[in-house]
Amino acid sequence: MLPRSLLARNIALLVALVALTLVCSLGVLLHYIQRPRIERAAEVFADYVMTLDRILAPMPADVGHAVAARLDGQPEPPANAATRPPPSLLNLYRTYQRDVFLEELRKHLPADMPVRWQTADGQRLWMRVHVAGTPWWIALSMNEDAQTSGMTTAIALSLGLALLAALTGYLIQQRINRPLQELARAARHVSAGEAPVTLPTDGPTEIAQVSTAFNQMTEALQQAEATRALMLAGVSHDIRTPLTKLRLAMAMAIPPGGDDSFVASAEGYLDQIDTILQQFMDYAGSGEREVAQPGDLNALIGQLAADFAGLGHEFELSLGDMPVFAFRPIAMMRLLMNLMQNAVVYGRAGLAVRTWTEAEVAHVAIGDRGKGIAAEELEQLKAPFSRGRNARGHSGGTGLGLAIVERIARLHGGTLQFRPREGGGLEAHIALPLAGKPVKQAQAASRSGGLR
Structure with a gap:
């Protein structure tokens, strides 16, 4: 499942490390910074709601209902106001904030003062209070700025920095890969029998050391090739010269009409020696x-x-x-x-x-x-x-x-x-x-x- 190229593997590793760092940072931020702030806000808001309830409860019915009407009060909450609103993947952080806020708010409010959240027709928080001794529901609008508190911007900035880090890693790895690709290309040329090229020895120390070692190897191969060609040329000359003299000596030493079978056998052996020598030359060349x-x-x-x-x-x-x-x-x-x-x-x-x-x-x-x-x-x-x-x-x-x-x-x-x-x-x-x-x-x- 891993990418095969070193470039892809390094980029994948860099992206994974950056993503892990962001996840850990966001986890610490949410659990140790944002959650206590939300819990504290829910506690303060619960005190506000209970204070409002204590003010509205002893009021005369007409006066209390008039005050509640100014707070969008009504006897029953809207049908689309839910005790636990559905989560939203597009607004995951807002959902997290809302759920933590509602959970803490219910902990600090009495059991006869439930709360509900309306997601349709705007975000509104509905709370049940007592007006002139009767239950009454009032609403408070929750604007988006109050919910996000800049967290969305922080997450977007983190993702942008992650992409920038990945792009930077890609450019760095491309620079490292270029001399490695040149080395692979030069090695293929050498294996194909072509003249080796001299690689540049600049760049990072490790790459320069590899290029220097390759240049030394190709120089040694060239010297070995030159030595082999010189040796084979000498062997060919030194062996074929006495073979030619031997053929001439045999032709001069054996009179016409001599042992033809011996002459043919000797000529055959000489031809075999010459063929074997040629095969060695062919293999070397x-x-x-x-x-x-x-x-x-x-x-x-x-x-x-x-x-x-x-x-x-x-x-x-x-x-x-x-x-x-x-x-x-x-x-x-x-x-x-x-x-x-x-x-x-x-x-x-x-x-x-x-x-x-x-x-x-x-x-x-x-x-x-x-x-x-x-x-x-x-x-x-x-x-x-x-x-x-x-x-x-x-x-x-x-x-x-x-x-x-x-x-x-x-x-x-x-x-x-x-x-x-x-x-x-x-x-x-x-x-x-x-x-x-x-x-x-x-x-x-x-x-x-x-x-x-």
């Missing part, structure tokens, strides 16, 4: 430095499917309408090639690719009709150097292919999911944002696309 540019994802999928068809692997294409959006073309081609190559190697049959868009998200599903894999192993395949049981019989892999796919998907703000395919097999599902923002609730969005 994954397209962070490549610039995104508008492109047609369906056209890229069609081109890759044609290349696989030339190698004897036909993919059934079901391409929906896909708008042009920005992505890194080389990294995206690597992502699609890895998934399609996995479908060819481990699925072999029922190869298919389908695309669709939904809620500003582009969806790509690549499936096969292989033996599939248990649900508990699906997420583990995205971890580096993790290989499924159906891949352990294949040589030349490092378990980085799907890790590369996962990394490229996150670089584009997207997600990678695996699920069993209806009718058997496995399907890899990629969700990519069309507007450049990270995919929110990607599982729910892709689940609505479903297996069709």
Whole structure:
């Protein structure tokens, strides 16, 4: 039931505290200040009424009735004058004043001198006195000023101050939230593989400390990235150079017509080493430095499917309408090639690719009709150097292919999911944002696309 944002929670807490303070203050004011004043006024008024009764009681009938007539006296009270008038929510404080006044007035008046309150046709207090020895009802008008005594103004002023406090808290929290929003935006840029931005370190001390720590972290990440790129470039050069020399030495050392099987086996091992080295390079790079540019994802999928068809692997294409959006073309081609190559190697049959868009998200599903894999192993395949049981019989892999796919998907703000395919097999599902923002609730969005 609590608001999710820090701004809303702080405003709600501030409003609750101000409201609690006002309620407590009003309670103290009513109980210890206003109520004793009303009780004292009722006691004085009761003395006045009894004095009037003592004056009117011994008067001759004609004189007493004439005096009572000047006080709007009559033998019976009006029908709309009630012993306990109904409360009014719009005039809650007036109702409280009236009820306390009537309660105290009845305590100080004799039992044969009841009082009633008339709410219709103006507020009037009716009292029964004795005129020439007979009961007679006289009325006293109760104007609104006498009832409120400035309390309504005080309550309105308190509510205005509460709203002012809430508005002030909102403005203060907005100022605090602004650097936090900038921090969240910068963190999303870093997680998407973009160049980190330097955050300002002014403002409150706590926020400045967080911004300084973030700037130090991004600087360390940049240094680590530069060191990794330099190391990988050196590793690539230092390993591939002796591999090239080894190929040349083998070609020169083995005479024509020699052991062809040995030559083919050695060449195969060298190719595996080169492939493994390339996979390490691909995983380390994954397209962070490549610039995104508008492109047609369906056209890229069609081109890759044609290349696989030339190698004897036909993919059934079901391409929906896909708008042009920005992505890194080389990294995206690597992502699609890895998934399609996995479908060819481990699925072999029922190869298919389908695309669709939904809620500003582009969806790509690549499936096969292989033996599939248990649900508990699906997420583990995205971890580096993790290989499924159906891949352990294949040589030349490092378990980085799907890790590369996962990394490229996150670089584009997207997600990678695996699920069993209806009718058997496995399907890899990629969700990519069309507007450049990270995919929110990607599982729910892709689940609505479903297996069709």
